[in-house]
Amino acid sequence: MGNASAMLTQYDIEEVQEHCSYLFSQQEIVALYERFCQLDRSAKGFVSEDEFLSIPEFSTNPLSQRLLRMVDGLNFKDFVSFLSTFSARASLQQKIELIFKVYDIDGKGKVTFKDLVEVLRDLTGSSMSEKQREEVLTKVLEEAGYTKDSTLSLEDFMTIIDHPGLKMEVEVPID
Template sequence: MGNASSMLTQYDIEEVQQHCNHAFSQQEIVSLYERFCQLDRNNGGFISAEEFLSVPEFARLLRMVDGLNFKEFVAFLSAFSPHATLHQKIEFIFKVYDSDGNGKVTFTDMLDVLRDLTGTFISEKQREHSADLE
């Protein structure tokens, strides 16, 4: 699995399945590997932040990671699998909103999310008012 141009072995597939708690079927892992190889433009077996950002939907999620190998890539995506438990999905969503990684979703974290969602369409003051839960 080190070289992105190499083929996955049955052992690799089973190892990845175990790593992500069997959230994906073997065929889904093969498909994910093909997508991983497309993103790994320099064929180094590792997706850089720049390569990961080439998928616009992952821009917000990138804050949670600093580069991924294939097993980490699949584990990261496992929260999106229909086989993932509700707890796994909730834990993942929490991590998305906990932008500073302190184990809490704070007012500042919510402002970060609102900045990402609204861009320049609303002012900082409007964002602060929207995030204020009192």
Template sequence: MKRRFCQLDRNGGGFIAADEFLSVPEFAVNPLSQRLLRMLDGLNFKEFVAFLSAFSSRATLQQKIEFIFKVYDSSANGKVTFDDMLNVLRDLTGQFISEKQREVADFDECSVELISCGDQQC
């Protein structure tokens, strides 16, 4: 893992800028790559390992839930709103929901429950 980190750390400063992740083909083609990049300012080696551990088969269910929650919570306010869900759906499908579709889906948002991380620290 250290070797891969050093390959991505082009200037050898011990830090990988978020855009350097785009040099990883598997990451670049991920429909959520831009959303993931917005979660990062860049990573040192320890943060790099922690970030990648969420994708590991060894990661606990709780670690995976916390990670995906952060992906969905685009405003980083500890809640996943209806708009957050639509934004992820748009990122995954590459399509924007039309205004007409939005009107149909835009039922009384006051009654829509937010998904929150509860007492867990996400």
């Protein structure tokens, strides 16, 4: 894969760093480029849905189908930008915005109770009944000052999810 990193110029690295708000070091970007080239098996310059599903951690994630609509067809620059949200250096707002996109099933900028139930169903599988899911979500919404009939904007969503215990990070191996 040394060949792949040789195709990435210093200018390219700096451009990608700027595009992802400097959340990755130059070494991390080179490592991500090598991984991107491994995933892009047909060397077409973007990673397809099938190629993403070849990542075991991705394919076994209960939200992988929701994430696929965000990552299918990403070029390297956008691939790094997407992954930057998972950086320890990314802001809480960046992380919450990504989570919001996962919940915003139809992509209209609003999250409904039905959207919340669907995501919770994906996360819990058969370990919770539909009634339990609805009860839990109703309680969470009520505690945050919303009702089951509320349509949540990104700002509303941030109010509900913004708490000190939220951790959404991955480390990029540089080796």
